[in-house]
Structure formats: structure tokens, C-alpha cells
Amino acid sequence: MSLKIREISLPSPVVIAPMAGVSTRAFRTIARQFGAGLVCNEMVSDKALYYDSTRTRRMLKSDENDHPVSFQIFGHDKDTILNAARILDEETDCDIIDFNMGCPVNKVIKAKAGSYLMKDIDYAYDLVKDLVASVKKPVTVKMRLGFDADHINCVEMAQAMEKAGVSAITLHARTRAQMYEGKADWSWIKKVKDAVSIPVIGNGDVTSVEDMVRMMDETGCDGVMIGRGIVGNPFLIQECVDYFTGEHHTFELEQRFAACKLHAKLLCEDLDERVALSQMRGLASWYLKGLPKSHEYKDRLSKIRTYDELVTILDEYQKLIEDYQASHPDKGKANPAVSEKAETSQAESAPVPAQITTQTETAENIAEDSAPADVKEEVH
Numbered sequence: 359m360s361l362k363i364r365e366i367s368l369p370s371p372v373v374i375a376p377m378a379g380v381s382t383r384a385f386r387t388i389a390r391q392f393g394a395g396l397v398c399n400e401m402v403s404d405k406a407l408y409y410d411s412t413r414t415r416r417m418l419k420s421d422e423n424d425h426p427v428s429f430q431i432f433g434h435d436k437d438t439i440l441n442a443a444r445i446l447d448e449e450t451d452c453d454i455i456d457f458n459m460g461c462p463v464n465k466v467i468k469a470k471a472g473s474y475l476m477k478d479i480d481y482a483y484d485l486v487k488d489l490v491a492s493v494k495k496p497v498t499v500k501m502r503l504g505f506d507a508d509h510i511n512c513v514e515m516a517q518a519m520e521k522a523g524v525s526a527i528t529l530h531a532r533t534r535a536q537m538y539e540g541k542a543d544w545s546w547i548k549k550v551k552d553a554v555s556i557p558v559i560g561n562g563d564v565t566s567v568e569d570m571v572r573m574m575d576e577t578g579c580d581g582v583m584i585g586r587g588i589v590g591n592p593f594l595i596q597e598c599v600d601y602f603t604g605e606h607h608t609f610e611l612e613q614r615f616a617a618c619k620l621h622a623k624l625l626c627e628d629l630d631e632r633v634a635l636s637q638m639r640g641l642a643s644w645y646l647k648g649l650p651k652s653h654e655y656k657d658r659l660s661k662i663r664t665y666d667e668l669v670t671i672l673d674e675y676q677k678l679i680e681d682y683q684a685s686h687p688d689k690g691k692a693n694p695a696v697s698e699k700a701e702t703s704q705a706e707s708a709p710v711p712a713q714i715t716t717q718t719e720t721a722e723n724i725a726e727d728s729a730p731a732d733v734k735e736e737v738h
């Protein structure tokens with residue numbers, strides 16, 4: 359099973375979702391270590407790039423190992439979108455330019471960007487056609503089913519996007535009105551796949567290898583995008599990739615702790631330690647998901663201020679688990695890859711985990727904070 363986006367052959371059809379506040383270079387590096395076929399950057403604002411925001415420019419940092427990578431922009435106005443696309447095309451190392459037509463957060467909707475664009479196929483077509491024509495790199499779009507249940511138009515939108523020249527479509531199988539709630543309706547992924555000839559990447563609620571296989575079987579999609587399911591659990595990426603290669607990797611518990619430490623270390627390379635660790639506060643406890651007696655340690659991780667503090671807490675916790683396992687050999691080993699049904703159900707009942715909800719707000723913050731005052735007016 360291979361996925362090709364224009365001339366770019368991806369090493370696997372397992373695609374890692376763009377997640378504002380999560381999909382940093384650090385996160386992407388870890389995802390790649392576990393075999394991700396394509397890793398997406400968090401979305402950046404066209405207006406912020408127009409005003410040359412330092413913070414937004416920093417979000418476009420990548421390195422020689424960070425390939426293939428897709429950088430995503432969001433916006434409404436053609437001039438600033440084309441300018442942002444030119445910057446991604448000429449001044450960054452990204453391989454693919456993705457256009458966001460799925461973000462549901464209020465501030466983005468008020469700026470008539472993200473999933474607001476699902477409201478007007480003609481406008482989106484005209485915009486994306488010029489976007490595609492203005493850059494050399496392949497352009498993809500990420501969209502939702504429609505704005506709400508009464509206006510599901512993803513099939514028509516996908517056909518318009520194909521005509522506009524995009525090289526692939528990702529469909530998050532929810533409406534804007536659903537935000538991240540309810541169940542993703544994969545039947546629309548099949549309808550979109552049947553309606554276009556370009557690759558379709560299915561997205562929404564994949565939290566195990568079984569989910570991935572079921573989505574591919576039910577919809578015929580060419581790739582599967584995973585978001586929340588791999589936060590704190592990059593081992594799931596390798597399990598999914600192993601499904602295609604026939605390999606079988608096993609993971610030791612210490613690798614989970616090592617991945618968390620590496621995540622923090624890489625963030626510290628790109629950001630001031632204080633800022634990096636404030637990002638890790640929301641993410642670190644996800645690496646302890648499903649492990650026994652983790653409550654106190656998650657609590658402590660939510661207050662960390664330095665990298666050394668993070669390491670101390672994780673080392674203490676790792677020792678606690680190892681001691682516990684040594685004295686309770688009958689309980690078996692804690693599984694570092696969290697894809698058991700118990701965890702899956704937990705993820706389903708809380709589609710946007712509490713810690714990540716905070717991060718979701720960063721999608722709004724990006725629109726708000728990375729733009730100068732006059733732009734802030736516009737995104738409110």
C-alpha cells in the first residue's frame with residue numbers, strides 16, 4: 359500500500375495530523391522516528407506571515423530530517439493567502455503546502471477562514487485554483503464534511519478542489535458544528551473517494567491499528583490521518599506502519615519515558631526553556647496515559663518549569679513502576695503502546711482530551727497573538 363502526493367512518494371500511508379500547539383518540529387521528529395509517512399505542521403495564519411510575525415516564522419522551522427513534511431496555512435483573503443503560499447514555497451523546506459478548510463474555532467470562523475470556507479464552494483474554488491497556480495510545490499486541502507448537518511457538501515467541494523488542481527484531499531469526517539464531538543462519519547470518506555481521482559486521506563477517530571484498517575476497508579481511502587490517538591503514544595504510529603510492512607516492533611516501558619524526554623529536549627532546542635516546558639505541561643502527562651498509579655505524577659508534570667524537573671519526575675515514576683512490577687510479577691508488564699480497547703473507549707468518550715483542549719485554544723491564539731493589532735481586529 360503506497361501513497362503518492364503528486365511526485366512525492368510517502369514511505370507509508372500513515373499521516374500525522376496538523377495540531378496547533380502540538381505539531382512542532384519536536385513532535386514531528388518523534389512521529390518520524392516511529393515511521394510516519396507524512397507529518398503535518400500546525401497551521402499558520404496568512405495574515406501573520408504577511409506581517410512577518412517572528413513567532414509564526416519560528417513555527418516554520420524544520421531540519422534536514424524533517425521530510426516529507428506538509429506546512430499548513432489558513433486564511434480567507436486571496437492576496438494574503440497567495441503571499442503566505444509563496445513564502446512556504448520559496449522560503450521554507452516544506453514538501454507540501456496544505457490549505458486549511460476545516461478549523462472550527464470561533465476566531466478563525468469570524469475571520470471567514472478554516473471551515474467557514476466550506477460555506478462557499480465557488481469562492482473556495484477560485485481561491486485554491488490561484489493558490490495551486492502560484493506555487494511549485496504540491497497543494498493539498500484539509501476539509502470537513504460541511505458547515506453543519508444541513509449543509510454537508512464535502513463531495514461537491516472535493517470535486518471542485520480536484521478541478522482547482524489540488525494533489526490530495528484530507529477529509530475530517532465531522533461537520534464544523536460538531537467541532538470535535540460525536541462520532542466521525544466515515545461513510546462520507548467513501549463518498550468523496552468515489553467522487554475524485556486524486557488521493558483521499560481519511561481522518562477522524564482512529565485510535566488503534568484496528569480502526570485504521572477498518573477505515574481503509576470501509577472507505578477505500580488512500581491514507582489515514584491520525585491526530586489525538588498518537589499524542590503521548592507515538593508507538594501507535596509504528597504499530598500502524600508495521601501492519602503494512604509485516605514487521606513487528608515491541609516497545610519497552612522505558613521507551614515511553616525516553617520519547618517524552620526527547621520531546622521536551624527537542625522543544626528546548628527551538629524555544630526558550632520556560633516556553634518549551636509550558637508546552638510540555640499539557641503534553642507530558644499523555645505519555646503516562648494508561649499507566650498505573652500515574653495520577654500524582656501527571657499532576658506534578660502539569661507544573662514543571664525546567665527540563666531537569668521533567669526528567670526527575672519521569673525517573674521517579676519509572677522506578678516506581680519497575681519496583682511495582684518486580685513485586686507483582688502476576689500483574690504483567692505495563693504496555694507502553696496504548697491501543698487497548700479500554701484506552702480506546704476512553705478516547706472516544708472524551709474526543710478532545712482535557713489537556714489537548716487547552717492546546718486547541720492555541721489555534722485561536724495563533725490567529726490572535728501572531729498578528730499585529732490591526733489583524734487582531736479582523737480575526738475576532
Ligand SMILES: Cc1cc2nc3c(=O)[nH]c(=O)nc-3n(C[C@H](O)[C@H](O)[C@H](O)COP(=O)(O)O)c2cc1C
Nearest residue numbers: 375376377378400401530562563584585586717718
Ligand atoms: C489540539 C488540536 C489542534 C488541532 N489543530 C489543527 C490544525 O492546526 N489544523 C488542522 O487542519 N486541524 C487541526 N486539528 C484537527 C486534527 O488535525 C484532526 O483533524 C482532528 O483531531 C481529528 O482527528 P483525530 O480524531 O485523529 O484526532 C487539531 C486538533 C486538535 C485536537
